[in-house]
Amino acid sequence: MIVLPDLARHALGLPVEATPTAASVDSLHAAVITTTLVGTACVAAVTFVFVLRYRRTREAPAATPRIVASGFREWLTASAVLALFVGFWAVGYVQYTSIERPPSGTLVVYVTAKQWMWQFTYADGRSSEDVLVVRAGTPFELVMTSRDVIHSFFVPSFRIKQDTIPGRWVTLYVDAAAPGSYPIYCAEFCGVAHSHMLGEVRVLDEADYAVWEREATHDGYAARGREVAASHGCLSCHALDGQKRAGPSFAGLYGSRVPLDDGRVVIADEAYLTHSIVDPLADRVAGYPAMMPSYHGQLSAEETGALLELIRSLRDTLPTQGRVP
């Protein structure tokens, strides 16, 4: 991968590249912007030359020859430009999907946006406001939602952005970042204090992170999920140890391939699990009765996040057939 020289990065006004993803996105950026500048300059230059060469010198114009482009030339030009643009698209697609698709074994942080702050909850149960703490060199995954209107989580130094949508959980994967502090902006207009909905990603090196981890005093976020599951009656139908009750067990559920009663097979990810909480009968697991009520509006974002963490924490409890690696 070509690395963008610092000079070019400064000329383009780009912030520091804190992740490998940011560096590769910047290379494509440089290629596309250079093409744009060269293309525009060529159009301007050819126009200028034609104007100099064919400028009208007399008062009244004389007849000019009739020149019409050949079909071959039209197709050739169109195809060449199309090939260039599709090339941009292809590289962009590969980068875009790499941002979306997390490898397993990453750190997970739950993000809840609300007017006008960011709340981060970690697997050990701690939470922080507006400051996201992660370990340098370790990829991490953000599991995000919003409590009110649409916000957008934007870290320029990572070249990533993701809308947080009320009622929906979306994931965002961040490559191993270099130690440092990077600003977070809200990028989707969310009201009067939109421009003050700022935050900071604090990427700590190994030693500092260890210190930060030792400060943990809370019970784990999964333990909180267990409380939520118990108090909302989830556990009477969903066992935590692999037993089959009225509903599937949470053990080994996360990331597994789940056969549905209509024959489809889905992967039990955040989107599927949260959808099943609010609309359980829409995608019902095969072999279970249609009896779960909707928990629409009954769980807060924090409680839903805790349930997700509980289910995630049990992913390796009971290996099931057909796990996604």
Added chain:
Amino acid sequence: MTALPIPPGAAHDERSFWTTATTIKSWLVTTDHKRIGILYFVATTSMLFLGGIFAIIIRLEHLTPGPTIVSAETYNRLFTLHGVIMVWLYMIPSIPAGFGNFLVPLQIGATEVAFPRLNLASFYVYVIGAAVVIGSLFAGGVDTGWTFYAPYSARTPATVLPTLIGIFIVGCSTILGGINFIVTIHTMRLRGLGWMRMPLFTWTIYATSIIQILATPVLGIALTVIGLDHTFDWGLFDPARGGDPVLLQHLFWFYSHPAVYIMILPAMGVVSEVIPTFAHKNPYSYRAIVYSTLGIAFVGFLTWGHHMFVAGISRFDAAAFGLLSMLVAIFSAIKVFTWVGTLFRGSIELAVPLLYVFSFFFLFTFGGMTGVAVATMSLDVHWHDTYFVVAHFHFIMVGATFTAFLSAIHYWFPKVTGRLYARKPALVGWALVTLGFLVTFTPQFLLGNGGMPRRYYDDPVGFSVLHVISTMGSWLLTLGMFVVLGVIVHGVARGAKAGPNPWHSRSFEWRTASPPPKRNFVGPIDFNIGAYAYDVADEP
């Protein structure tokens, strides 16, 4: 060559449409497409200045970080109304309803449009809609941005409803105008004037009209559901009650992306007329311009999802919308190559309309290529909702469409008024507008690269110098616009007599008197020589 027949209804009255009746009432109840075009021109240009005032205040606010002259609440209302007024009240109707009304019948040899009274009605529907939108200012204004994203638009304490109703009414006017042009172009072309001999401006108005009648109803749906949600708390976009906030984005952009082509296609039509006239040369490929116009109109309906790359749409959707967006860029690139090729071996007169078109070349190519850049998915993730996007679409909306609008004003000035504008002040206006535009919007690309989100009242850190340059550019642009206004007013009042065809154009609208008589043509019309037949020595 034999002359084509006199169009039905052509009279022998040679007096111009300005002088046949001069009372105020004769203007207010006119069914003459030329007068309706002028009414539209005056109304939409007034809206341009109103939207411009908001823009100036927005830029002033960014002169310093933190509060400068307005509060955050006011700022949010200003950028919303700037967008609403510029998009719906100025840009969408300006070229089609203003210049289109005046020119399409002249370019196809018709004496009027198919539905003259409907044409007048569409103008008044527009005026009512515009009045309601402006009236919403006094009801407290709206702070959602012109995109009305839910669920913010359902929850905001601001009064959303009057603005929505106003835009809805303007949408009805857009549909009526579109129907009128389509029927006119299909049924009222002079006998013998085939589709592929039509002037290119009329082609773009035709394609624009199709988009108008197909896309605008979807805008109506989107505005209606937002209104119901905000006023009666229906919860259509409230996830706590089973609604989906992203659904609105699909509805909104299904209209609003094609709407971009409602704004740019007529501008491309202007360019396609101005270049052959001042290069005194046939278009390098008439066919390519026509087909790429229709291609943009069609593919424009299939690209809306590129506004939603970070809104949680699926990978497949993102890939499909990204690829289809590249097709629009191809059609635009074909046009640029064809326009530049038209200059080859021409007889180029560096008149003011052509200089505006050269500005258009540069700004449209750069703006269009940055469109390719933001359609590249991984790059858009960084740029989405930053000033880069603001700069990109202002290069298209202002750099291309507004520049073409100014080109059109200068080019058809003698046609409409029978007079010439003063050339030197017009040159000054062109230079100021182009320079002012570049100084205003080029720094915004860099702001976006740096990560400055749009719709930010405050300036987080470190972007200020670029904001100051951009604000100063907006003063230059404003100055340029007032110079242009002065040139127009002076030209109307004191301009020298122009004669019927001062640019030696071959296009059909120049084959009658300037200004045209009330019924457009007197006596038989000769359209046998094509609209771009510059290899013929004699003027038709």
